[in-house]
Amino acid sequence: MxxxxxxxxxxxxxxxxxxxxxxxxxxxxxxxxxxxxxxxxxxxxxxxxxxxxxxxxxxxxxxxxxxxxxxxxxxxxxxxxxxxxxxxxxxxxxxxxxxxxxxxxxxxxxxxxxxxxxxxxxxxxxxxxxxxxxxxxxxxxxxxxxxxxxxxxxxxxxxxxxxxxxxxxxxxxxxxxxxxxxxxxxxxxxxxxxxxxxxxxxxxxxxxxxxxxxxxxxxxxxxxxxxxxxxxxxxxxxxxxxxxxxxxxxxxxxxxxxxxxxxxxxxxxxxxxxxxxxxxxxxxxxxxxxxxxxxxxxxxxxxxxxxxxxxxxxxxxEPLIAVDRVGDEYELRLSLAVGDSDLDLARVGDDLAVTVDGRRRLIALPSLLRRCEVVGAELDDTGLAVRFRPDPDLWMR
Missing domain, CATH: 3.40.50.300 (P-loop containing nucleotide triphosphate hydrolases)
Structure with a gap:
């Protein structure tokens, strides 16, 4: 141990x-x-x-x-x-x-x-x-x-x-x-x-x-x-x-x-x-x-x-990543103290690319979210929330 x-x-x-x-x-x-x-x-x-x-x-x-x-x-x-x-x-x-x-x-x-x-x-x-x-x-x-x-x-x-x-x-x-x-x-x-x-x-x-x-x-x-x-x-x-x-x-x-x-x-x-x-x-x-x-x-x-x-x-x-169901959408929450930092998000295959002040990290999406598309993102005092909606072309696969 x-x-x-x-x-x-x-x-x-x-x-x-x-x-x-x-x-x-x-x-x-x-x-x-x-x-x-x-x-x-x-x-x-x-x-x-x-x-x-x-x-x-x-x-x-x-x-x-x-x-x-x-x-x-x-x-x-x-x-x-x-x-x-x-x-x-x-x-x-x-x-x-x-x-x-x-x-x-x-x-x-x-x-x-x-x-x-x-x-x-x-x-x-x-x-x-x-x-x-x-x-x-x-x-x-x-x-x-x-x-x-x-x-x-x-x-x-x-x-x-x-x-x-x-x-x-x-x-x-x-x-x-x-x-x-x-x-x-x-x-x-x-x-x-x-x-x-x-x-x-x-x-x-x-x-x-x-x-x-x-x-x-x-x-x-x-x-x-x-x-x-x-x-x-x-x-x-x-x-x-x-x-x-x-x-x-x-x-x-x-x-x-x-x-x-x-x-x-x-x-x-x-x-x-x-x-x-x-x-x-x-x-x-x-x-x-x-x-x-x-x-x-x-x-x-x-x-x-x-x-x-x-x-x-x-x-x-708090965990770095948490996923919740919000109505017909899913919310991926990242516990990041972003503040006034420069933030950029991108979808790269089955990953979410998060870049803060030039430092980039690929975060592997849970299998549920891989069949979804990103529809928005919000910053608040607790971190970053990224919203996903099921992709009809992938959801039943």
């Missing part, structure tokens, strides 16, 4: 590493076996604990372990063999050697392997919870989209039916390669496809959620809103938003410093109010000293969770 997976991400410099470390420390202090692992290339997790970390889990405190994934080592290890198998497939399909070499250079493969390593730790380790300190938001969105993107690439390159029917492989090779070689390639790519399916399943599982960290600034808040929508499009649950570095309330103090704090605090509270539609936003005040070490991190966790269970998320548990 896999561990609960909690991913922290946010714009660079907002303090996500500190909050991920603080959360894992609080979980361990509460009696859970916790592992916190960093996939951020900056690797500042060890600095937060004040210890040196490596690729193997290091015990930082009772019940608390930490590690840093090394994507480059993973590429040098497992990816080299898989890349060779991909070249075999391309060569068998008639692609020349140089082009095959270029086509097997997949962007983001380091991040994909890092995510695979996180899954391995979550599934095989003795942990109750695995907390992941991800890279900055843009990198994380690309990271979380990779299993589906690479899976689609693999399916187009080497379809499932071709991997299963081994005899076709030798035919593709035109007699130039042995059946054994093609069998080895089919086995390797089959394992890769299976791993990608497992990663997709892990990311969309009810046991996985994302916590978004921001500082109360308008630019950062706008990026956070876009991230919520992008993750929802991928079927990944956001269970909380944390505003870090809220300046202290000066109260009734007077003077220049107090006036500055009061003005800044008012600006920050206005930003938080604008995010109210995303659900409760937890806050952590700015600290005079940088929190380093488990005791300091536990103090941050106390301020963040205020006695609540760190695993109890604040986000809604």
């Amino acid at each position: 896999s561990a609960r997976l909690l991913l922290f991400t946010g714009k660079g410099g907002v303090g996500k590493t500190t909050l991920a470390a603080a959360t894992s420390a609080a979980l361990a202090a509460g009696g859970r076996k916790a592992l916190v692992v960093s996939t951020d290339p900056a690797h500042s997790l060890g600095d937060a604990f004040g210890v040196t970390l490596g690729v193997e889990a290091t015990e930082v405190d009772a019940g608390l372990h930490a590690a840093q994934v090394d994507p480059r080592a993973l590429v040098d290890g497992s990816w080299r063999e898989l890349r060779g198998h991909l070249r075999t497939v391309l060569a068998g399909a008639g692609v020349d050697e140089l082009a095959a070499e270029e086509l097997t250079v997949l962007p983001g493969v380091e991040e994909l392997l890092a995510l695979t390593e996180v899954r391995r730790l979550a599934v095989t380790g003795p942990w109750d919870v695995v907390v992941v300190d991800c890279g900055p938001t843009a990198e994380t969105l690309r990271l979380l989209a990779l299993p589906e993107a690479v899976g689609s690439y693999l399916e187009r390159l080497f379809p499932t039916h071709r991997r299963v029917v081994r005899g076709l492989l030798a035919g593709l090779a035109g007699g130039a390669a042995s059946v054994e070689r093609w069998d080895a390639t089919a086995d390797a790519l089959g394992r890769l496809a299976e791993r990608l399916d497992q990663l997709r399943g892990l990311l969309t599982s009810a046991d996985t959620s994302v916590r978004l960290v921001l500082t109360p600034e308008r630019v950062v808040a706008a990026e956070t809103r876009r991230t919520v929508t992008a993750l929802a499009l991928q079927g990944i649950r956001v269970d909380g938003v944390v505003a870090n570095r809220l300046v202290p309330d000066p109260g009734g103090d007077t003077g220049q410093a107090a006036a500055w704090l009061r003005t800044r605090r008012t600006e920050q509270e206005a930003v938080l109010a604008a995010l109210a539609d995303l659900g409760p936003v937890r806050t952590v005040e700015h600290r005079a000293a940088e929190p380093v070490g488990v005791p300091a991190l536990l103090a941050v966790a106390d301020a963040l969770y205020r006695g609540a269970d760190p695993l109890a998320g604040d986000g809604a548990d």
